[in-house]
Amino acid sequence: MELDGPTLMDATAELLDVGPRLVGTPAEVEATDVVVRLFQDAGMQDVRREAFVWDAWQPGTAAVEVAGARYPAEPLSPTPPLAGVTGLLALETDADVTDRIVIATSAGTSRGAQALLLRAAGAAGMVRVSERHDDEDGGPLVEVGHTFVGVRWPSLAVDADVGAELRAHVGEPATVTAASEVLEGHTSWNVVGDIPGTGPGLVIVTAHLDSWHLSESAADNALGVGAMVVMARKLAEGAWPTATVRFVATGGEEQGLQGALAYVQAHPVEAGSAQLLLNLDVMWSPEGTFVVMSDEDRWTDLALDTARAEGIQGVDGGSPNPSSDNFPFQIAGSPAFWAGRFGWREYHTRSDLLERLEPEEAAASLRVQWAVLASEAYGPR
Ligand SMILES: [Zn+2]
The missing domain is CATH 3.40.630.10 (Zn peptidases)
Incomplete structure (x- = not known):
């Protein structure tokens, strides 16, 4: 052996x-x-x-809608089914994220810590940008996973291309939806x-x-x-x-x-x-x-x-x-x-x-x- x-x-x-x-x-x-x-x-x-x-x-399908466009996303566990949660888009570096949909980056802290911090700060939800492209085909990647938030709070992941689009709309209203399901x-x-x-x-x-x-x-x-x-x-x-x-x-x-x-x-x-x-x-x-x-x-x-x-x-x-x-x-x-x-x-x-x-x-x-x-x-x- x-x-x-x-x-x-x-x-x-x-x-x-x-x-x-x-x-x-x-x-x-x-x-x-x-x-x-x-x-x-x-x-x-x-x-x-x-x-x-x-x-x-x-997980099911998920999306972020802003300025009339709909971008694909992946829900992070344990995000509940979301018929539509709306808030102004913000960055995680913003001083006040209350009731905002916050664009976070995978280049920072762990997804679990980010979700906990943003939820504690009063954010309505998190859209986490996976800052990564595939080594071989060069295409953007989405990193999924569990947030360890322990409550069903809206957290989604998007790829770097979608992240760039969303960051161009900070301050505008966005809606997150998810067809996730609890078994x-x-x-x-x-x-x-x-x-x-x-x-x-x-x-x-x-x-x-x-x-x-x-x-x-x-x-x-x-x-x-x-x-x-x-x-x-x-x-x-x-x-x-x-x-x-x-x-x-x-x-x-x-x-x-x-x-x-x-x-x-x-x-x-x-x-x-x-x-x-x-x-x-x-x-x-x-x-x-x-x-x-x-x-x-x-x-x-x-x-x-x-x-x-x-x-x-x-x-x-x-x-x-x-x-x-x-x-x-x-x-x-x-x-x-x-x-x-x-x-x-x-x-x-x-x-x-x-x-x-x-x-x-x-x-x-x-x-x-x-x-x-x-x-x-x-x-x-
Ligand atoms: Zn493992």
Whole structure:
């Protein structure tokens, strides 16, 4: 079992065949079926689906209307259906944004922080401009995602071309509409499987199987699911680990860590007593910095040393940040590790494609993740 580029790409491609894996679509069900099969084929035992019920969200179409023109937009989760919210267009740098539809930029802070700040400042809504063009075709990109606002406040994303049009109309009345939809009582699934240990101890590995709707979402996060499959095969084919290694492919991550939250709620003792929570999310991407985030210094040192030996200069990012599946487990009490190459400006766009992944570099990240996993799975508790 080699932790090499072709092996990792093969495992990743299986989930990509499903296409975008948006919650609430048939592809979500298909993706869980594929992961069940991949987990079983990898040699995991007791592979199961764990259902959870929540209010999922569907984007639908959206638009910004100003000066008689209608521009296409993408709603950001959890924007509600908008029959038409009207306000004067403003810039986020304006002193007073009360009741304004504010044009924000992706070049600034995160979409979640922007939405929170603008809502607190009394804005009627946000139109966030994705300041990015595709590396290959040069076309403008729209970045979608969740705002973490926690309320259904109007937030839309537009591409840079639309953004330029809108900025020419600051001070004029604009109307935002969205055909987004809330799927009340929607059922999603986590897929769980084990490589049983010969002794006590538990390591939990998480990677989300869902994605946004604009692309097959290779780096975010079919790659993480592929890495889980490869690591499970290596454990199953090699020496039996001391600790049980539990693999949890989560659903609903993109809309606020729903699967991880559900898992922790269903298994509070176990989720809070893992010796390592290893989260795989954007473990590699075509651009950015390899950031090692860890709750234990020994994992930080091991990961940075392993990365250096692979020719990757990583940086110590401190404790894993709360934007991915690690966070509910950390709150429950388990120390976490999350490393990936972050800063890619094409994530959550139509450009997150398998062909953009760098197989050998992604495999180097996989070997870093494996070193940390193995240090606990085979090590004394
Ligand atoms: Zn992700």
